[in-house]
Amino acid sequence: MKLLQERTRDRLAGEDLIVRTAVRLLVPFIQLFGLYVIVHGHYSPGGGFQGGVILGSSFILLALAFDLRTSLRFLSVRVNAVLSNVGVLIYTGVALLCALAGGLFLDYSALDRILPLGPVAWRSMGIFLVELGVGIAVMCIMASLFWDLGSGGEMDEGL
Amino acid sequence: MNTPNMHLYILAAPLLSAFAVNLLGRVSRAWIGPLILAALGFSTFGALLTLLRVLRDGAYRYTVGNWQAPYGIELVIDPLSALMLLLVSSVALLATCSALKSVQNELPGREHLFFTLYMILVAGLLGLVQTGDAFNLYVLLEITAITTYGLIAMGPDRAPLASFNYIIMGSIGACFYLLGVGYLYILTGTLNMADIAGILPGLNAPAAVATAFAFLMVGLWVKMALFPLHVWLPNAYSQAPTGAGVMIAPLMTKVTVYLMIRVMFSIFSPGYEFIQHAGVQSLIVWAASLAILCASSLALAQRDLRRMLTYILVAEVAYMVGGVWLANGTGMTGAILHIVNDAMMTLCLFLAAAAILYRTGSLEFDRLHGLYRRMPLTMAAFTVGALSMIGVPPTCGFFSKWYLILGAVRAGHWEFMTALLISSLINAVLFFRILELAYFQPVAGLQATTQQGSGEAPLPMLSPLLISAIALLALGFGCGPLIENVIRLALPPGFAP
């Protein structure tokens, strides 16, 4: 316990070589798995929120294993702010597009009039667009939650 | 303009503007005002069209995503929900004009964050009044609640603590509601309100249905701050930033009362609540009468204008709950009319308080001396709002109280009638105290003014205040047509105004 306290005070905790190498190898696979979960949401367990959390947790893992600035280097605060809004705008935009194209809100078969793939195929695949928007938004929000709460809002160092 | 999606366009406009404000507001602050006002103006216009359409063609149901009920989520647009749509969007529009100015004053540099939460709150409220699915109601209820937690926490000093207490109490309410929906799902296997209403009478599980009803009611009562579950409201609403207070205070509790009416009449039937469990019905009317008296008495003890208004708000919620549970058409008409009237009255009073706070920096009673000389139009509008709260004709407050008292007399609930009359007298004491300070006391020598200068409130804050004061009078004169054409259609079958 005392050793842990000393190491935390000297900022040596979390800078172990094994942890850093393992995380560096794992993060691309975690992100690939997150994308897989997003895409397979309408067909098997998964979906926008779950995949988004996995993607977000890859950035949190970077912040835990290295330091906060490394995580911010890969997803900067400005990109985060823009992408989270873009994610929700994709969701609402697709819903609005379905309504403007002549159907009801979120009625994907109406998108058939924009890109002719068949109304049944659209109803089966249209949800993927919405899941994508949700996944992007949730990824940004999860990472941003950890950065803000872990560093007390200053985004320089903390945990 | 007769598209079948109009009521969802009304919801989509504030939602899209929320994220547009977040993106564009970082670039330049000048985008925020026009975007928001354009979105809310479109929503109000669309809500008016929807109301006219429902009155002409009748109620209709709308399936989101074209999945048929009970598999899909259904929206219900009947006269009551169209009326609430119009109310929510017009109150939001008036409140936003004032909020833009006060947020610039109180939270410089963070307006784009404030207004993102604000517009998501408006979108959530617009969705709450249309939904016909029990679980969708929970989701939208939590959306409005979470944005409210964030908006209140942006205030100064003790606001984060007030918001934290609101989080704890609000989550209790929402979780109880979720438990109730869970019970209903176990019993009926469906989440669609109309479907549940069809299956419930044929069930043979009285204890389980009663438990579900109890959980739903208690959850909604915590959310609407019915005394004694109101403890979170005075702190939260009086310490919120002024721009948030003018929008949250008129709308949140009224929409929750509307939700209680929906649960009572669209999921369970009036026969279940009023006839099968008549003991519960009189108990709740007694509790509402007690709530009115206690909340009004607590309001007498306050020294700050906004806190006094929040306690009056708690009493008004008890009016509406008691009115609905009176079990006759007159009481229900009074309650629904009071939803509309109270939203307008609270908007008017909170806008006046915001204007006074902007110019003088404090709402304590001893700083209100002689305010009439400095801000005549503001105090005139405040007077109209005060008269409406007391219940003086021809302002609208008189007519809803009239219906409530008449309903109490017809139902034989003399305690409710007594509570209403005593509460009107206490309101008279409360408001005449302030009017005396503002009109008849000389201006105190050390009247501090903020750096916003002295004099009348700025035009963006003054014009919605005057519009709402005129609306109080217009609602008073027009309440006859309102009841005849809209509210009469909103009552369940078998009840007449």
Place this chain on the structure above:
Amino acid sequence: MDQLLSEIVAKYNYWIYVVLMMIGFYAMIGKRNLVKKLLGMNIFQTAIILFYVSIGGKRGAGIPIVDKHAVMLHGVDASRILNPLPHVLMLTAIVVSVSVTGVALAIMIRIHRKFGTLEEDEILEKIGQ
């Protein structure tokens, strides 16, 4: 007595959820530290989530993931598959829980910065001064 015992033993999962809910409720109301209140809220919401998920259980049923081609060939027997609807509803409830926790934690950082403590009675003391 026999029937009472069989009631308790057969529905043991509901009794566990009731106990969890009461623990969470007590923590929300009875504890004075803000973090403990927040954790109580989380426990309460988790108990409700577990309650919903257990609604879908059927005796001898399997998980609701089926092979598309097997279903197209042989059809599907609904009584041998768990009800997946409560699971999906609870995904939404989990998202709500996470959001409220996030907002509450951010508010607690602000409270701590202003008052230096997270105990409710100490905060009320400092306000009273």
